[in-house]
Amino acid sequence: MNTPIRVMIVDDDVFFSDVMVHSLQTLGVTQPLAVNSGRQALELFKAGLRFELLLCDLNMPEMDGVELLRHLATWDFKGGIVLLSGADQVILEAAKALAAAHHLNVLGAFEKPLTRADLSVLLERAGSQPIQRTLAAQDSSITPEDLRRGIASGELVAHYQPRVEMVSGRVSGVEALARWQHPQLGLIYPDRFIPLAEQSGLIDQLTQAMVALALRQTRQWLKAGLYLVVGINVSIDTLANVDFPDELATAAAAAKVPLANLLIEVTESHLLDRLNLTLDTLTRLRLKGIKLAIDDFGTGYASLEQLRRIPFTELKVDRQFVDGAAANARQRAFLETSLGLADKLGMFTVAEGVERLADWDLLVTLGCHEAQGYLIAKPMPPEALSHWISHWRAPGNPLMRQASSR
Numbered sequence: 001m002n003t004p005i006r007v008m009i010v011d012d013d014v015f016f017s018d019v020m021v022h023s024l025q026t027l028g029v030t031q032p033l034a035v036n037s038g039r040q041a042l043e044l045f046k047a048g049l050r051f052e053l054l055l056c057d058l059n060m061p062e063m064d065g066v067e068l069l070r071h072l073a074t075w076d077f078k079g080g081i082v083l084l085s086g087a088d089q090v091i092l093e094a095a096k097a098l099a100a101a102h103h104l105n106v107l108g109a110f111e112k113p114l115t116r117a118d119l120s121v122l123l124e125r126a127g128s129q130p131i132q133r134t135l136a137a138q139d140s141s142i143t144p145e146d147l148r149r150g151i152a153s154g155e156l157v158a159h160y161q162p163r164v165e166m167v168s169g170r171v172s173g174v175e176a177l178a179r180w181q182h183p184q185l186g187l188i189y190p191d192r193f194i195p196l197a198e199q200s201g202l203i204d205q206l207t208q209a210m211v212a213l214a215l216r217q218t219r220q221w222l223k224a225g226l227y228l229v230v231g232i233n234v235s236i237d238t239l240a241n242v243d244f245p246d247e248l249a250t251a252a253a254a255a256k257v258p259l260a261n262l263l264i265e266v267t268e269s270h271l272l273d274r275l276n277l278t279l280d281t282l283t284r285l286r287l288k289g290i291k292l293a294i295d296d297f298g299t300g301y302a303s304l305e306q307l308r309r310i311p312f313t314e315l316k317v318d319r320q321f322v323d324g325a326a327a328n329a330r331q332r333a334f335l336e337t338s339l340g341l342a343d344k345l346g347m348f349t350v351a352e353g354v355e356r357l358a359d360w361d362l363l364v365t366l367g368c369h370e371a372q373g374y375l376i377a378k379p380m381p382p383e384a385l386s387h388w389i390s391h392w393r394a395p396g397n398p399l400m401r402q403a404s405s406r
């Protein structure tokens with residue numbers, strides 16, 4: 001590991017903390033800090049102590065882990081969080097959902113005890129987060145004015161992450177992901193500016209800019225003979241704008257991109273709260289032939305049955321249920337049920353966050369249609385895509401076994 005990682009353990013069980021401190025030290029963490037209540041952790045944090053990884057017990061007297069998470073969210077904590085529970089998986093899943101709703105960066109949820117192997121993987125993940133994310137999150141004061149200026153002067157760029165069909169290996173599409181090339185702060189990731197754009201009424205402008213970038217790029221790929229469906233993330237606030245479907249269709253026509261090449265991704269959380277406002281827009285997008293995806297499925301509270309009223313064409317299962325599923329019976333059960341039900345409802349299924357071969361193999365067995373994740377490719381600038389595709393198609397790619405053995 002090249003950067004030292006600062007770790008904090010919050011657990012009222014002193015014996016367990018000691019074991020963790022010891023394991024972390026053997027893994028090269030110089031001074032893991034253990035405290036035995038959420039309150040202590042919060043005081044240290046308020047006093048300016050910073051860490052990249054937080055291991056947090058959920059069941060503690062006084063301030064419990066869930067409450068600590070809520071406080072950390074208000075302080076915009078961007079480090080990795082690992083949830084631990086001696087009790088049961090149901091509490092863990094609930095805490096995960098809460099953390100996701102607050103945009104906290106949860107790396108995993110575990111029943112105690114945590115093995116040294118688990119810790120090692122978690123440290124690696126916490127350490128591989130792009131540094132800019134942490135810096136931008138802590139040191140900068142990005143203001144709405146700055147963001148407005150950035151969008152207007154063309155500083156937003158789109159990176160594209162490929163999606164592939166699991167059985168054939170064919171590259172079916174890409175997801176456009178916003179990045180902000182800031183003149184002073186460097187490349188900033190969306191977790192840092194999307195919430196700000198949503199809060200400050202700039203999200204429609206941001207979406208428009210992303211739509212323009214994605215359309216121009218898709219047109220270029222089409223001209224080069226690459227038929228790719230491009231996924232665009234759209235916030236609920238934008239869906240509340242009844243003119244959005246027409247604006248999108250007009251922009252696509254001007255860019256000479258067929259509407260069937262477009263996929264709108266809508267995150268599941270809060271969708272049901274605002275269904276009356278958004279159902280009209282979603283239905284009209286679909287009537288125009290634009291594809292519609294439920295994004296981050298599993299992080300909110302909606303069930304597929306409830307989402308049936310919306311004419312979604314596909315389901316994207318959130319990475320927290322995908323990553324590690326081959327080794328976790330509960331995750332596997334969730335995947336199996338979600339994929340099965342989506343299939344029955346006639347929806348196309350996509351797994352997000354596929355990082356390991358074992359999970360890929362499991363998804364193939366479960367009949368998932370497509371996959372997206374670091375195992376296949378990370379998001380990349382558009383000019384890198386055709387180069388990546390030629391490598392992806394190369395013989396010897398282990399993910400293409402099924403395809404080539406046919």
Ligand code: C2E
Pocket residue numbers: 161176177178189190191194207210233234235265267295296319352353354355372373374375379
């Ligand atoms: P998302 O829609 O769930 O996008 C997928 C995120 O997961 C991307 O992060 C991607 O880099 C990351 N990812 C993909 N594969 C893997 C993997 O195997 N492992 C791990 N650990 N991560 C993986 P990114 O680009 O930072 O985007 C974060 C979120 O920001 C997106 O989540 C989306 O909700 C939002 N976002 C991005 N662009 C836009 C946009 O143009 N408009 C709106 N409204 N939201 C956007």
Ligand code: CA
Pocket residue numbers: 175233265295
């Ligand atoms: Ca998405």
Ligand code: CA
Pocket residue numbers: 295296316318352
């Ligand atoms: Ca997603």
